[in-house]
Amino acid sequence: VVYYFQARGHGDYDSDFSDEESGEKSVQKTKSVKEDDLLRKPFQKAKQGSVVHRRFAAEEWDREEARKRRFHLISMDAYQRHKKFVNDYILYYGGKMEDFRRSGENDKTDLDVIRENHRFLWNEDDEADMNWYKRLAKKYYDKLFKEYCxxxxxxxxxxxxxxxxxxxxxxxxxxxxxxxxxxxxxxxEGLKSWEVNFGYVEHGEKKNALVKLRVCPECSYKLNFHHR
Known part of the structure; x- marks a missing residue:
């Protein structure tokens, strides 16, 4: 009697255990993948399997440095930022701090402008050609009270x-x-009203204006000192 055997697997013998082990491994692998999917957070980035490109790393570094510089500038006030920019300019391009100091010789305050453009009485000719200086002087003039001097x-x-x-x-x-x-x-006490013909020179032009004045007896004497 001759017996015939069918060879399966990798050797000369057949084994049912190898198929069962491979099946268990595939099931475990599938289960671990599903567990990883469940445990992964929504905002979690995918795992990087290789080293990033040098260009990408350089761009990230530049972006982080720019963020730090921007935060540093925002924390300063306007004057501190100005000083920093001036110092950086001198450091990179050369020069002296005196080059950035402006001359104040021609500076004028509002009071200086009013004194230069003031009119004792404004007329239509004075208001014909108005600039910023004259408008400022006219605005001051309009706030004055012109009943008594x-x-x-x-x-x-x-x-x-x-x-x-x-x-x-x-x-x-x-x-x-x-x-x-x-x-x-x-x-x-003893105030008296006077009308005075006031003659004056304004911007190289001689003018006259009739004004009202209330003064005491002693000051009335001074006012009429040359008209006794």
Whole structure:
């Protein structure tokens, strides 16, 4: 009697255990993949299996450095940023700090502009050609009260008098109407009203204006010193 055997697998013998082991491994592998999918966070990036490209690493480094510099600049105020930029410019291009210091010789304050462009009385010709300086002087003029004047009689013996309009504080306190209109006198008794033909030179042009003034008896004497 001859017996015949069918050879399966890798050797001369057949084994049912090898198929079972390979099946168990595939099941375990599938299970581990599913568990990894469940445990992975939504924002978690995929695992990098290889080294990133040099260009990508350089771009990331530049981006991080730019973020740090931007945060450093934002933390400064405007003056500190200005100083930093100036120092960086001198460091890279050379030069001296004196080159960045502006000259203040021609600087003018609002008061300087008003003094240069002020008019005792504004007319239509003065308002024809207006610039920023004249508009500022005109705006100041419009805020003055032009019923009574304030006088400077300190040089009355030379027949020289100074007159100006009153401002808001003087109107509220009654200066020039209920107290003497002389700049250096506060007398409130015996006030008398005068109309004065005020002659003055303004921007090289001689002008006249009729103004009202209230002064005490002593200051009235000074006002009319040359008309006795």
């Amino acid at each position: 304030i006088a400077d009689l300190s040089r009355y013996k030379e027949n020289k008098f100074g007159f100006r309009w009153r401002h808001e504080k003087e109107v509220i306190s009654g200066k020039g109407q209920f107290s003497c209109g002389n700049k250096h006198c506060d007398e409130k």
